[in-house]
Amino acid sequence: MNIANPSQESVEALAAEEFPVAGRHVYLNHAAVSPWPERARRAMRAFADGVTEDGSLHFPDWQAKDAELRQRLQRLVNAESTDHIALVPNTSAGLSLVASGVKWQPGDNVVITDSEFPSNRMVWEALADRGVKVREAACTPAGSADCEGSVLGLVDQRTRVVSVSSVQWGTGLALDIGRIGRELAGTPTAFCVDAIQSLGAWPLDVRAIGADFVAADGHKWMLGPEGLGVFYCAPEWLEELQLRQWGWHMAEPLGDFEARDWRPAATARRFEPGTPNTPANHALEASLAVLQEAGIANVAERIAVRVEHLIQGLNRLPEVAFLSPTDPARRAGIVTARFGDRTEAVYEALRRNNVQVLPRAGGIRFAPHFYNSLHGLDHALNVAADALRR
Ligand SMILES: Cc1ncc(COP(=O)(O)O)c(C=O)c1O
Numbered sequence: 140m141n142i143a144n145p146s147q148e149s150v151e152a153l154a155a156e157e158f159p160v161a162g163r164h165v166y167l168n169h170a171a172v173s174p175w176p177e178r179a180r181r182a183m184r185a186f187a188d189g190v191t192e193d194g195s196l197h198f199p200d201w202q203a204k205d206a207e208l209r210q211r212l213q214r215l216v217n218a219e220s221t222d223h224i225a226l227v228p229n230t231s232a233g234l235s236l237v238a239s240g241v242k243w244q245p246g247d248n249v250v251i252t253d254s255e256f257p258s259n260r261m262v263w264e265a266l267a268d269r270g271v272k273v274r275e276a277a278c279t280p281a282g283s284a285d286c287e288g289s290v291l292g293l294v295d296q297r298t299r300v301v302s303v304s305s306v307q308w309g310t311g312l313a314l315d316i317g318r319i320g321r322e323l324a325g326t327p328t329a330f331c332v333d334a335i336q337s338l339g340a341w342p343l344d345v346r347a348i349g350a351d352f353v354a355a356d357g358h359k360w361m362l363g364p365e366g367l368g369v370f371y372c373a374p375e376w377l378e379e380l381q382l383r384q385w386g387w388h389m390a391e392p393l394g395d396f397e398a399r400d401w402r403p404a405a406t407a408r409r410f411e412p413g414t415p416n417t418p419a420n421h422a423l424e425a426s427l428a429v430l431q432e433a434g435i436a437n438v439a440e441r442i443a444v445r446v447e448h449l450i451q452g453l454n455r456l457p458e459v460a461f462l463s464p465t466d467p468a469r470r471a472g473i474v475t476a477r478f479g480d481r482t483e484a485v486y487e488a489l490r491r492n493n494v495q496v497l498p499r500a501g502g503i504r505f506a507p508h509f510y511n512s513l514h515g516l517d518h519a520l521n522v523a524a525d526a527l528r529r
Pocket residue numbers: 170171228229230231232255256258259304306307308333335336355356368
């Protein structure tokens with residue numbers, strides 16, 4: 140395959156060879172927990188064999204894999220360098236680094252949207268005892284509100300952080316995060332993005348959108364294992380964000396366990412207090428290799444085609460009401476729809492017929508990835524149509 144610019148045929152071949160899940164299910168739960176590509180399974184198995192048979196003898200290889208993973212993540216978000224990438228257990232941990240590390244004053248506020256996943260609300264609400272208020276911008280119903288305008292309209296001189304999801308978990312609304320970041324650039328307000336519902340599926344350029352922080356877990360659109368995510372920290376915040384967790388792995392010099400005059404690493408490793416999740420590093424590196432080989436722009440385009448296919452097909456069904464945006468500019472990889480009082484019956488029929496979806500935001504959430512076949516989506520649409528005829 141020409142990795143710099145893979146043809147549609149080679150992306151199709153990669154999709155066919157890497158996803159055994161497609162032979163068992165029409166899997167549309169990538170907004171929840173994704174199946175791994177074959178390559179991630181092989182990487183994890185090889186790691187397990189090595190550690191089972193030889194303990195930590197392959198430690199230098201583990202370090203090399205750690206470095207490769209950081210390079211992939213740096214490219215994925217276009218960070219300045221791997222010095223700005225930390226490996227964290229999940230999105231919530233990344234967001235908590237920001238919430239616990241900003242130097243808050245009583246009377247400060249944080250702006251979020253009214254449809255955030257609890258992780259990107261609770262971390263800020265937990266600052267109430269320090270006198271920090273949370274302001275929620277009107278972003279529902281998805282597609283009707285000027286979400287970005289509403290976010291920016293709530294920002295004032297006491298707003299220390301704006302923290303939004305790039306894509307809302309339930310309604311699937313894709314925010315124009317570039318617009319928010321550009322407006323905040325040069326102001327004292329930091330811009331934090333929960334990118335778990337888009338990273339891996341859509342290109343992200345942290346510098347172009349002016350993000351100060353980005354957090355995302357690997358188990359959704361990055362097709363990786365649970366328990367490993369990425370945290371991006373912009374250069375001007377590396378020293379500024381207060382550290383609240385401590386351990387040997389974040390120290391300089393690294394690995395000198397006798398040193399008494401340690402200091403936190405100058406890089407984002409300062410946010411990684413202890414032993415890395417080495418098994419997960421192997422799997423996530425392999426998952427990202429598949430996505431980057433396909434090309435993130437191709438992945439995004441293919442997801443958009445699948446989302447369009449679902450919207451067109453669902454639109455032909457009786458009683459359908461979309462809770463996710465139908466405007467292409469506002470869509471991501473999530474289609475959420477209701478079917479009046481038949482919603483539960485449709486959901487049950489889909490599950491009975493091997494279509495993996497979840498009830499979310501009052502509807503059924505369909506979240507296809509680049510490898511899903513259009514034929515599989517047609518199966519899902521036919522099952523839904525049948526359930527509505529009964
Ligand atoms: C937008 C959003 N943020 C955060 C999370 C939770 O992330 P984590 O488990 O990685 O902390 C989810 C999970 O569904 C989510 O959709």
